[in-house]
Amino acid sequence: MRLGIFALVAGLLVLRFLPSLPAVWLSALLALLGVSLLPSRGYPLGFFLIGFAWACISAQWALDDRLAPELDERTLWLEGRVAGLPEVREGVVRFEVFQAKSRRAELPTRIRLAWYGGPQVRGGETWRLAVRLKRPHGLVNPQSFDYEAWLLAQRIGATGTVKSGRRLEAAAGALAWRDALRQRLLGSGGPRTGALAALVLGDDSGLTAADWRVLQHTGTVHLLVISGQHIALVAGLLYGLVAGLARLGWWPRGWPWLPSACLLACCGALVYGVAAGFEVPVRRACVMVALVLLWRWRFRHLGAWLPLLAALALVLLVEPLSSLQPGFWLSFGAVALLILIFGGRLGAWAWWRSLGRAQWAMAVGLLPLLLALGLPISASGPLANLVAVPWVGMAVVPLALLGTLLLPVPAVGEGLLWLAGGALELLFRLLASIATWLPAWLPSSLPxxxxxxxxxxxxxxxxxxxxxxxxxxxxxxxxxxCSPQSRPPQGQAEVWVLDVGQGLAVLLRTREHALLYDAGARFGEFDIGERVVLPSLRALDVRRLDLLLISHADNDHAGGAPAIGQGMAVERVWSGEAGVLPAQLRARDCPSGYRWEWDGVRFSLWRWAQAGDANQSSCVLLVEAAGERLWLTGDIDSRAERALLATGLDLRADWLLVPHHGSRSSSSAAFLKAVAPRAALISRGRHNGFGHPHPTVVARYAALPARLYDTAEQGALQLRLGTFGEARGLRAERRFWREK
Known part of the structure; x- marks a missing residue:
């Protein structure tokens, strides 16, 4: 039995590592072969093939439900119902609609939308919207959040921007109830109402970027995101209530206490899960709790590993795409560690010893998983969780849930919520101090x-x-x-043009030195420098920067620079607009004409002294390794290009970073003739509002001819300067969920 379930789980998990999916007919054939093997001794292989085939077929259905390519970037009128709880951040309303319909095209089942400056949108409402639709697409870098995998795991087939719309039907049903309850919680007037909404309803929109940063540095994110811990806590409280009454003799003798306790605990967990939206992580937790309660009632003699294995199989059968999410691996990994630590113990441990042992197991046992997933490692996590776990579990969550239940009772519910919020406020202050003292560590990628x-x-x-x-x-x-990454040999330079959307960030690394040219953008609380550039630098084993060179002060080039300065040691900062950059960067003016050499690689700078605007002020960098040359040009326009031509410098180069992302105002014919690159690199956002690169610019490069590499189409670009080779885009590393 266990072997069959294990084989089924193994087949379902293979999906996570597939570069591409087999044809549906082949998957169906494998499933039939698996069924035929079940009555024989080859039944483990049969279960494996059935799991593998079902996972592939389910994933293919999700891929087929994506927006059709011919509808990409088209604006359509559609009607749909709002799913979940919309969130509002910095004037942007973000929500999902499901079962969207349009008279002009067939649409995906679920669509994620953003409405800039939009009106109030409530869960459960039906809207008619004019939407500019996009196929799922995300940034691809050495290390960053995989947005495309997340969208597929949520079975979201398109994203879009709302242009206009009107409400057709008011909210109704469970979605309307959850939204109304959220408004009541947020309007309760106490401290940390946003965090309380996260604990009660699974709505994390009230948590700020600073809150998430504190939770991440202290390894306590799991406490403010409804997970198995919260579902198990509610079930455990209800189970303990019945068990306690039975022990005191206050439970009715005609009702067996054990099945009653298990049934009540399971119902309580399901009600809490429904209130939290019953999303995939909550469903996973409810399944696990239900199977543990069933095991406690009737199957305890079969051992502690069986309910975990059965829960794993059931979760993956219901949603095979769960394995694409880091939370899936962490949640089941944590439960497996707890079983390993406590399953074979002799005698009872004191509560403080059990808590300490659990935190030790989490810190050490989850380390390989965190490294494999590229997630930050919190050295302060065990200490922070020793305080936070009992504080949230035994004080905050019970007060928050009881206060929510008693909201109809005047003053009582609000009072309990105020106490819960106050307890959270104290906890956040403590965690903030711990995070400042010992922040999380971003590991390098490991072989x-x-x-x-x-x-x-x-x-x-x-x-x-x-x-x-x-x-x-x-x-x-x-x-x-240790340092697992290989370094470029003497006389060569490794170049990474990171995929930062409509912006620029280029890493140059020699054998002993590292330079970052620009740092991406920052859009309110979303900081490309913090979310993309810094994790990628860490994954590439860059622990310090000898030079942070910010071409100019425009947001798409300089917005992420403060996060880089805070996240790692930077020896010096130069910029074409040093006086405009934030004071904490302590930037100095670009020393035009300055030349230096690192490990046999030569560098030289140029800036137009008569620049009239920010783009023309860009600090331009020339890199030469073993005779192979690369120009990094920032956002210079054709006037700055003419000024560079007038210097009489030898502009010939093998590689050219396309000026100003391919704007029509740059890449003049005279400049391209002087440089004569064999290849050009474009850093831009897909479907950007500026139309970069302009078709006339693309035609000029084609006429040279020069091969174009584009981050929007190929992800982050890597090349080795000094070898006269080709560039490599990370999208070439196949993942079945990534758009080709």
């Missing part, structure tokens, strides 16, 4: 062999004391702190 050693080391450390060679685990963890 598979090193990762396997780390996993072995973590398992050894989790074994009971007294086991031979247990201390060897500490030695096996040491490679995590």
């Amino acid at each position: 598979v062999g090193v990762w396997l050693l780390l996993m072995l080391g973590a398992l050894l450390l989790l074994l009971p004391s007294g086991i031979p060679l247990r201390g060897l685990g500490w030695l096996l963890l040491l490679p995590m702190f």
Whole structure:
């Protein structure tokens, strides 16, 4: 039985690692073959094939439900019902509609929309909207959030921007009830109402970027996102209530207490899950709790691992795309670690010892998973969770849920919510101090062999004391702190043009030095420097920058620079508009004409002294390695290009970063003739509002001829200067969910 379930789970999990999906007919054939093997001794292979086939077919259905390519960037009128709880941040209303219909085209089942300056939108309402639709697309870098995988896991087939719309029907049903309850919570007047809404309803829109930063640095994100811990807490409180009454003799003798406790706990968990929106993580938690309660009632003799394995299989059968989300791996990994630690213990432990042991297991046991997923590692997590877990579990959540239930009672519900919010405020202040003292660490990408050693080391450390060679685990963890990335040899430079949307960030790395040319944009609380550039630098094992060179002060080039300065050591900052940059960067003016050499690679700077605007003020960088040359040009226009031509410098180069993202005002014919690049690099956002690159500019490069590499189409671009090779786009690394 266990072997069959294990094989089924293995087949379902293979989906996560597929570069492409097999044809549906082939998947169906594999499923039939698997069914035919079930009555034989090859039943494990049969279960594996059935799981694999079902996962592939389900994923293909999700891919087929994406917006048709011919509708990409078209504006259509559609009608749909608002799903979930809309969120409003910085004047932008974001929400999803499902079962959207249009007279002119067939649309995906779920669409995620943004309405800039839009009116109030409530969950459950029906709207008629004019929407500019887009196919799912995300940034692809050495390390950053995979937006396309997230959209597919949510089965969202399109995104879009609302141009106008009107409400057709008012909200009704459970969605309307949840939205009304959220408004009541947010309007309760107490502290931390946004965090309370996250705990009660799973609505995290009230948490600021600073809140998320504190939670991430202290490893406590799981406490403010409704997860298995919260669902299990509610179920445990109800189970404990019945068990306590039975022990005191106050439970009716005609009702067996154990099945009653399990049934009440399961119902309570489901009600809490429905209130929280019953999204995929909540459904996963409810399934796990329900199976654990069933195991406690009737199947305890089968061991503790069976309910975990059954829950894993059931979750993946219901939604095979769950494996695309990091939370799936972390939640099941955490439960498996707890079973490993507490399943075979002898005797009862004190509560404080159990809590400490659990935090130790999470810190060490989840380390390989965090490294594999590229997530930050919180060194302060065990300490922070020792305080936060019981504080939230035993004080905040009960007060918040009880206060929500008693909101109809004047003053009582609001009072309890105020107490819960006050407790959260105290906790956030403590966590903020811990985060400042010991922030999270972003690891570098590790080779598979090193990762396997780390996993072995973590398992050894989790074994009971007294086991031979247990201390060897500490030695096996040491490679995590070493430098696993290969460095360019003497005389060569590694170049990364990161995929930062409509902006620019270029990493130049020699054998012993690193330079970052521009840092991407910042849009309100969404900081490309913090979310994309900094994690990518860490993944590439860049721990410090010898030079942060900001071409000019426009947001799409300089907006992420403060986050880079705060996130890693930067020796110096130069810019074409140093006086306009934030004071904390301590930037100096671009020293035009300055030349230097790092590890056999030569660099030189130029800036137009008579520049009339920000773009013309761009600090331009020329890099030469083993005779191969690259120009990084910022946003210079044709006038600045003429000024550069007038210097009489030798402008010939093999590579050219297309000036101003391919704007029509740049890449003049005379400049391109002088540079004569064999290849050009474009950094831009897909479907950007400026129309970059302009068709006339693309035609000029084609006439040279020069091969064009485009981050919007190929993801982050990597090349090795000094080898006269080609560039490589990260989208070439196939993932079945990524658009070709």
